[in-house]
Amino acid sequence: xxxxxxxxxxxxxxxxxxxxxxxxxxxxxxxxxxxxxxxxxxxxxxxxxxxxxxxxxxxxxxxxxxxxxxxxxxxxxxxxxxxxxxxxxxxxxxxxxxxxxxxxxxxxxxxxxxxxxxxxxxxxxxxxxxxxxxxxxxxxxxxxxxxxxxxxxxxxxxxxxxxxxxxxxxxxxxxxxxxxxxxxxxxxxxxxxxxxxxxxxxxxxxxxxxxxxxxxxxxxxxxxxxxxxxxxxxxxxxxxxxxxxxxxxxxxxxxxxxxxxxxxxxxx
Amino acid sequence: xxxxxxxxxxxxxxxxxxxxxxxxxxxxxxxxxxxxxxxxxxxxxxxxxxxxxxxxxxxxxxxxxxxxxxxxxxxxxxxxxxxxxxxxxxxxxxxxxxxxxxxxxxxxxxxxxxxxxxxxxxxxxxxxxxxxxxxxxxxxxxxxxxxxxxxxxxxxxxxxxxxxxxxxxxxxxxxxxxxxxxxxxxxxxxxxxxxxxxxxxxxxxxxxxxxxxxxxxxxxxxxxxxxxxxxxxxxxxxxxxxxxxxxxxxxxxxxxxxxxxxx
Ligand SMILES: Nc1ncnc2c1ncn2[C@@H]1O[C@H](COP(=O)(O)OP(=O)(O)O)[C@@H](O)[C@H]1O
Ligand SMILES: [Mg+2]
Numbered sequence: 209x210x211x212x213x214x215x216x217x218x219x220x221x222x223x224x225x226x227x228x229x230x231x232x233x234x235x236x237x238x239x240x241x242x243x244x245x246x247x248x249x250x251x252x253x254x255x256x257x258x259x260x261x262x263x264x265x266x267x268x269x270x271x272x273x274x275x276x277x278x279x280x281x282x283x284x285x286x287x288x289x290x291x292x293x294x295x296x297x298x299x300x301x302x303x304x305x306x307x308x309x310x311x312x313x314x315x316x317x318x319x320x321x322x323x324x325x326x327x328x329x330x331x332x333x334x335x336x337x338x339x340x341x342x343x344x345x346x347x348x349x350x351x352x353x354x355x356x357x358x359x360x361x362x363x364x365x366x367x368x369x370x371x372x373x374x375x376x377x378x379x380x381x382x383x384x385x386x387x388x389x390x391x392x393x394x395x396x397x398x399x400x401x402x403x404x405x406x407x408x409x410x411x412x413x414x415x416x417x418x419x420x421x422x423x424x425x426x427x428x429x430x431x432x433x434x435x436x437x438x439x440x441x442x443x444x445x446x447x448x449x450x451x452x453x454x455x456x457x458x459x460x461x462x463x464x465x466x467x468x469x470x471x472x473x474x475x476x
Numbered sequence: 477x478x479x480x481x482x483x484x485x486x487x488x489x490x491x492x493x494x495x496x497x498x499x500x501x502x503x504x505x506x507x508x509x510x511x512x513x514x515x516x517x518x519x520x521x522x523x524x525x526x527x528x529x530x531x532x533x534x535x536x537x538x539x540x541x542x543x544x545x546x547x548x549x550x551x552x553x554x555x556x557x558x559x560x561x562x563x564x565x566x567x568x569x570x571x572x573x574x575x576x577x578x579x580x581x582x583x584x585x586x587x588x589x590x591x592x593x594x595x596x597x598x599x600x601x602x603x604x605x606x607x608x609x610x611x612x613x614x615x616x617x618x619x620x621x622x623x624x625x626x627x628x629x630x631x632x633x634x635x636x637x638x639x640x641x642x643x644x645x646x647x648x649x650x651x652x653x654x655x656x657x658x659x660x661x662x663x664x665x666x667x668x669x670x671x672x673x674x675x676x677x678x679x680x681x682x683x684x685x686x687x688x689x690x691x692x693x694x695x696x697x698x699x700x701x702x703x704x705x706x707x708x709x710x711x712x713x714x715x716x717x718x719x720x721x722x723x724x725x726x727x728x729x730x731x732x733x734x735x736x737x738x739x
């Protein structure tokens with residue numbers, strides 16, 4: 209506890225981590241129910257290309273990754289519409305191209321490897337003050353736009369045909385959801401790394417689905433699980449000198465597992 | 477053909493309030509064959525219209541054309557006198573899609589939330605419910621006899637109960653027209669009969685016009701007052717009484733489409 213007040217880097221990690229994880233969990237709930245969770249995984253790979261691009265140009269990698277990933281998310285939507293590809297194939301195309309470009313740029317410029325690794329595995333304790341503000345601001349914007357369109361998004365996710373017939377236009381909301389995913393994935397990359405960011409999207413939301421008997425509850429439980437995972441994970445990482453990303457993800461998984469068992473006991 | 481003349485004459489008369497006019501509509505999916513050809517029919521305020529036809533005859537397609545979810549290849553659809561592309565008062569039209577009962581078992585929505593999503597999706601930020609809105613939700617659930625299930629997860633209701641919740645969602649705005657696409661598929665006969673009785677009450681007491689889509693010709697023995705038969709083309713469109721004397725009805729009987737006939 210004292211350490212928290214003593215070390216600025218710990219405070220920064222905690223604040224940014226909590227905001228980003230909560231945004232991820234709320235978005236993740238919609239993605240899971242739309243059977244679209246892998247879009248996060250795919251966009252994380254694109255983000256890798258974006259990070260390498262930033263390091264190559266000697267710019268802020270978080271910013272270039274944001275630009276590239278948001279652009280790619282838009283392209284995924286277009287590819288789905290125009291090329292008649294299924295969502296998962298469109299994502300596969302972009303994630304592998306993103307990865308390939310990342311590897312290419314990393315090899316062309318030397319000495320990128322250490323920095324690039326920190327994005328692959330996450331390095332929340334090394335987050336810069338400006339990145340903290342960017343993360344908090346964007347994560348808050350993500351949560352706000354989900355809440356503003358809460359009922360439309362729920363209706364569209366639950367029953368697309370009926371929602372369209374009720375006058376809800378799906379294109380805008382689909383687009384919004386995909387772009388928000390791109391943003392949160394890039395933010396999550398800083399917290400747990402590209403390889404683990406899907407966990408931040410899926411695990412708290414999956415935990416929420418274990419216990420909730422309505423949508424609001426599911427959203428709340430997801431957010432609380434995300435909060436606990438980040439605080440607990442960071443505490444464990446600091447106390448036992450563990451990698452923060454792994455600690456956060458494994459804690460989230462443990463909570464999910466516990467709720468899963470709890471639900472089974474409740475049912476049978 | 478006498479049926480075609482019947483179809484023309486009834487769509488030509490302009491009495492009462494015309495809610496829906498389908499005018500010479502043809503449709504096909506992409507490169508496929510024509511699914512619908514030159515369909516013309518009208519729905520008047522107060523009607524309880526059964527849209528009959530075997531599986532694959534184009535009933536669902538016609539409904540989607542009426543709702544503007546598909547664009548006709550030829551012809552026009554008008555809702556309350558306006559071309560469907562320009563129509564904006566969608567809360568006035570309640571829609572229960574076919575297979576709405578195939579609820580994702582993992583979706584954590586309560587009965588109240590399912591009804592509320594239709595009510596609140598018309599407006600922006602506020603998550604607060606007003607007194608009137610709470611009342612609209614309660615009234616809609618009462619109309620379908622599901623008021624005691626508000627807090628229950630929909631995924632844990634029976635198929636028939638889920639169907640009622642979807643109807644509550646469709647009528648929460650007090651629509652003028654309610655469109656139901658095969659609402660009783662997979663529901664047992666007794667529940668079905670109570671279900672049709674409930675629709676009749678909505679039609680009579682709340683003055684909601686109903687378009688009931690079904691492949692079960694048995695519904696003509698229930699409370700419908702108009703019948704339309706579609707099988708790529710419109711084979712009949714007129715009153716319930718005339719239908720029972722018509723060639724279309726006899727042909728359907730002969731083809732064994734009579735699934736259940738109750739009096
Ligand atoms: N999305 C679609 N793409 C291509 N063909 C379709 C599609 N939906 C329906 N069809 C075809 O159109 C015809 C009419 O279907 P439908 O309107 O669903 O009939 P019904 O509701 O009367 O059972 C069928 O032959 C069906 O195979
Ligand atoms: Mg159908």
